[in-house]
Amino acid sequence: MLSPRLSRAEPLNYTRMCFLVNCLKRLKSSQQWLSRQKADPYVEKAKIYNYRCRSAFKLLEMNEKTNILTPGLSVIDLGASPGSWTQVAVQKTNADGSDKTKPKGMVLSIDKLQIFPIEGATIMSNMDFSTIEAHDKVIAVLGDKKVDLVLSDMAPSATGVKELDKDRIIGLCYMAIRFAALVTKINGNLLFKVWDGKEVPILEMDLERFYRNIKILKPKASRSDSSEKYILARGFKGIQRPLESGRWG
Structure with missing residues (x-):
């Protein structure tokens, strides 16, 4: 059986884990967006034509x-x-x-x-x-x-x-x-x-x-x-x- 101290700590650890997972998802999404922007010819054209x-x-x-x-x-x-x-x-x-x-x-x-x-x-x-x-x-x-x-x-x-x-x-x-x-x-x-x-x-x-x-x-x-x-x-x-x-x- 888990001690009361461990039982109380578990929700906090779970919250931290969820926060880290969400941060990683956002980081991955941001990296994908940046990669797509770099590979997008229309992004470069917009800069050239001042759009x-x-x-x-x-x-x-x-x-x-x-x-x-x-x-x-x-x-x-x-x-x-x-x-x-x-x-x-x-x-x-x-x-x-x-x-x-x-x-x-x-x-x-x-x-x-x-x-x-x-x-x-x-x-x-x-x-x-x-x-x-x-x-x-x-x-x-x-x-x-x-x-x-x-x-x-x-x-x-x-x-x-x-x-x-x-x-x-x-x-x-x-x-x-x-x-x-x-x-x-x-x-x-x-x-x-x-x-x-x-x-x-x-x-x-x-x-x-x-x-x-x-x-x-x-x-x-x-x-x-x-x-x-x-x-x-x-x-x-x-x-x-x-x-x-x-x-x-």
Whole structure:
């Protein structure tokens, strides 16, 4: 029989062991991430072209196929931090006015996190786009105008629980759709990220109520082991009746 002293020590040793195991897991995960970053050609390209992160090449590739970003367009980038999609949007819409021969566009970027300034973009940092406050500020910037395109490369912080993470990103998608419906002009477009799953076909059917064409995109710049893909909804029909709460809210 174990002595009382050993019995009392056992939970402490077990706690320490769990802590060490978790630390080793985090270390291994960090090492794998660093190795992947070093081997990723898009990470190096992002440095060369002065993009804030590799995701810029996802948008560049999708735009090459769809031509959704052109000079003179007005764009809102949701969950924009650190700003690589905003950088691409500014370049492609000529929002910085760098090409005097082409129409000048407008790019508005929103995120809960800090976004460092990007020339040609209006930045709204530390702001949750789903709030009434954010909507009021966006309307104040837009005036009586509406936008041509809403972008969203948002994803929730991973919990490690696969089904929960998928539910959370679907929730973000519906919030982005609702936001877009309130600020997009007729025939405008919406591009957003989703993780593959059984909920996606339902999401597509809901989108068909508001957009004329739905297309799934998987850019090569998306990592091969990632379940992410992008939905491009084109040809906004307008809102025929008030948006419902629940799934849309």
